[in-house]
Amino acid sequence: xxxxxxxxxxxxxxxxxxxxxxxxxxxxxxxxxxxxxxxxxxxxxxxxxxxxxxxxxxxxxxxxxxxxxxxxxxxxxxxxxxxxxxxxxxxxxxxxxxxxxxxxxxxxxxxxxxxxxxxxxxxxxxxxxxxxxxxxxxxxxxxxxxxxxxxxxxxxxxxxxxxxxxxxxxxxxxxxxxxxxxxxxxxxxxxxxxxxxxxxxxxxxxxxxxxxxxxxxxxxxxxxxxxxxxxxxxxxxxxxxxxxxxxxxxxxxxxxxxxxxxxxxxxxxxxxxxxxxxxxxxxxxxxxxxxxxxxxxxxxxx
Amino acid sequence: xxxxxxxxxxxxxxxxxxxxxxxxxxxxxxxxxxxxxxxxxxxxxxxxxxxxxxxxxxxxxxxxxxxxxxxxxxxxxxxxxxxxxxxxxxxxxxxxxxxxxxxxxxxxxxxxxxxxxxxxxxxxxxxxxxxxxxxxxxxxxxxxxxxxxxxxxxxxxxxxxxxxxxxxxxxxxxxxxxxxxxxxxxxxxxxxxxxxxxxxxxxxxxxxxxxxxxxxxxxxxxxxxxxxxxxxxxxxxxxxxxxxxxxxxxxxxxxxxxxxxxxxxxxxxxxxxxxxxxxxxxxxxxxxxxxxxxxxxxxxxxxxxxxxxxxxxxxxxxxxxxxxxxxxxxxxxxxxxxxxxxxxxxxxxxxxxxxxxxx
Numbered sequence: 001x002x003x004x005x006x007x008x009x010x011x012x013x014x015x016x017x018x019x020x021x022x023x024x025x026x027x028x029x030x031x032x033x034x035x036x037x038x039x040x041x042x043x044x045x046x047x048x049x050x051x052x053x054x055x056x057x058x059x060x061x062x063x064x065x066x067x068x069x070x071x072x073x074x075x076x077x078x079x080x081x082x083x084x085x086x087x088x089x090x091x092x093x094x095x096x097x098x099x100x101x102x103x104x105x106x107x108x109x110x111x112x113x114x115x116x117x118x119x120x121x122x123x124x125x126x127x128x129x130x131x132x133x134x135x136x137x138x139x140x141x142x143x144x145x146x147x148x149x150x151x152x153x154x155x156x157x158x159x160x161x162x163x164x165x166x167x168x169x170x171x172x173x174x175x176x177x178x179x180x181x182x183x184x185x186x187x188x189x190x191x192x193x194x195x196x197x198x199x200x201x202x203x204x205x206x207x208x209x210x211x212x213x214x215x216x217x218x219x220x221x222x223x224x225x226x227x228x229x230x231x232x233x234x235x236x237x238x239x240x241x242x243x244x245x246x247x248x249x250x251x252x253x254x255x256x257x258x259x260x261x262x263x264x265x266x267x268x269x270x271x272x273x274x275x276x277x278x279x280x281x282x283x284x285x286x287x288x289x290x291x292x293x294x295x296x297x298x299x300x301x302x
Numbered sequence: 303x304x305x306x307x308x309x310x311x312x313x314x315x316x317x318x319x320x321x322x323x324x325x326x327x328x329x330x331x332x333x334x335x336x337x338x339x340x341x342x343x344x345x346x347x348x349x350x351x352x353x354x355x356x357x358x359x360x361x362x363x364x365x366x367x368x369x370x371x372x373x374x375x376x377x378x379x380x381x382x383x384x385x386x387x388x389x390x391x392x393x394x395x396x397x398x399x400x401x402x403x404x405x406x407x408x409x410x411x412x413x414x415x416x417x418x419x420x421x422x423x424x425x426x427x428x429x430x431x432x433x434x435x436x437x438x439x440x441x442x443x444x445x446x447x448x449x450x451x452x453x454x455x456x457x458x459x460x461x462x463x464x465x466x467x468x469x470x471x472x473x474x475x476x477x478x479x480x481x482x483x484x485x486x487x488x489x490x491x492x493x494x495x496x497x498x499x500x501x502x503x504x505x506x507x508x509x510x511x512x513x514x515x516x517x518x519x520x521x522x523x524x525x526x527x528x529x530x531x532x533x534x535x536x537x538x539x540x541x542x543x544x545x546x547x548x549x550x551x552x553x554x555x556x557x558x559x560x561x562x563x564x565x566x567x568x569x570x571x572x573x574x575x576x577x578x579x580x581x582x583x584x585x586x587x588x589x590x591x592x593x594x595x596x597x598x599x600x601x602x603x604x605x606x607x608x609x610x611x612x613x614x615x616x617x618x619x620x621x622x623x624x625x626x627x628x629x630x631x632x633x634x635x636x637x638x639x640x641x642x643x644x645x646x647x648x649x650x651x652x653x654x655x656x657x658x659x660x661x
Contacts, residue, residue: 140361144599145598145599145600147600147614148599151617155621232480252480255482255483259482262490263489263498274487278478278483281478
């Protein structure tokens with residue numbers, strides 16, 4: 001809002017852009033871009049996603065093109081990562097397996113963040129016995145080791161990517177719910193929320209207009225942690241034989257099949273899937289750090 | 303806190319209640335009042351966790367019961383009477399809640415049942431598995447704490463130096479490394495390759511079990527078995543704990559009491575060890591205890607790769623065989639260990655930080 005000025009010299013001045021004029025989003029983006037590792041992480045992640053989801057175009061060989069006569073071959077110019085026991089190009093297999101691994105990671109992060117945010121916000125806002133019950137439920141999940149719970153669940157249900165996403169999200173929401181709840185509890189006592197209440201905003205309005213934007217940072221950072229955790233948990237489950245089952249494959253599942261090859265001439269099959277998992281998790285962690293710094297600094301500034 | 307490690311990935315250490323609240327009261331009362339306060343807190347916490355453990359174990363009981371049939375082996379029996387008799391003996395036709403009550407009563411009185419997989423007493427199986435796992439966890443935690451503290455202290459002292467950057471970079475790698483892959487790589491690098499390169503009969507480091515056949519006790523053979531699994535465990539622990547230690551050291555170094563000590567002319571070395579390190583230990587101990595709790599039942603991967611018969615492997619084998627009478631007490635023991643370690647975490651925090659009042 002501008003107050004009309006009567007002084008001629010003042011009117012002639014061009015409006016100087018002040019930091020406060022910058023949109024919130026632009027500040028965030030700038031802060032994020034300054035975090036070099038986070039940008040590298042983002043690029044790696046994008047490259048991995050393009051290669052894996054675009055495997056139909058990127059992969060050097062058609063999927064499942066077997067050549068049983070040659071069998072397992074070490075890496076060569078024809079097959080960069082060698083071939084597996086059935087003579088399939090390992091790079092191609094790796095890219096297609098990545099589709100499952102990445103989808104599980106992103107799916108779990110999305111689902112557990114959505115459910116966790118909702119439950120945590122409800123719990124923190126309403127308080128009382130609902131809050132008590134929800135928090136006791138999350139306590140239960142802290143007592144039983146995650147891997148045992150997951151293995152039991154996967155043993156009971158039929159293993160498919162969909163059930164894996166559901167089971168991992170069924171465990172993951174508790175973490176995010178706890179974080180969101182504690183944030184909501186501290187936010188709901190802040191002056192701006194009380195001011196909104198006094199001004200007659202409805203409860204939904206307060207949640208949507210005032211609480212959620214302030215929670216965005218925490219939620220996004222935790223979602224990125226959830227992606228990394230889900231990718232590692234999925235690969236661990238698949239490695240133990242409770243996750244993705246052949247003929248479907250994920251990185252963990254490829255490692256499961258290669259685990260017996262330690263110390264044999266075919267041990268080259270052991271490296272690529274592990275590097276893929278490591279690279280993805282590393283990239284996601286860098287990304288999360290950059291996001292946390294961006295949001296942290298922003299909240300400190302405002 | 304670091305984002306976590308493979309099996310321990312979805313960790314969330316419960317924050318000790320009442321940390322840093324109203325410090326004065328506790329300080330005034332002196333040593334005797336303090337230890338009594340801690341005892342009262344411990345008793346209350348344990349009492350509070352009883353219902354949580356009970357509900358958790360009931361849910362687990364119900365899930366296991368509805369998944370597995372303890373009579374699978376008898377289903378093929380010609381005599382239908384056997385099935386009915388066994389079913390009546392185990393109380394299988396009663397309501398689940400009643401079955402749970404019966405099982406719990408038997409558990410408390412020390413009758414845990416017999417494994418349907420091996421025919422051994424569940425109590426003995428879990429006892430020996432727990433002993434094995436505690437050995438692994440003990441060595442791993444001991445080693446990881448020493449190394450992580452050393453790295454954290456060094457990195458905080460030389461913040462942003464080349465060494466700090468290198469160690470921080472390595473800790474990123476360590477946190478992101480999947481434990482099962484690391485285990486396989488370690489076997490390859492430290493057992494298989496040296497044996498091939500030098501034409502040895504035995505690898506320098508073993509990777510199956512904790513003792514060679516016919517051996518026992520703490521000796522060279524034991525340590526040659528121990529190195530690789532402990533390394534597999536510690537890489538992740540060191541990575542996340544050293545980061546944590548670095549952060550809490552930096553926080554302590556920037557605090558007012560360190561500035562005061564500097565202004566008073568306390569020698570830097572003394573500031574470091576007496577003031578900063580000691581105070582940074584309080585949050586560190588909490589994280590270590592909480593993570594250690596997760597290790598008791600969470601060593602599934604490491605034990606599986608190195609064929610060590612601990613709690614994790616016992617769980618997997620029992621799960622695959624549908625061995626109900628081992629799974630149920632297993633879960634209860636692990637849950638109790640979690641409760642105890644988390645309590646120890648809070649008490650340790652209070653012990654190291656006198657400002658904390660436990661309520």
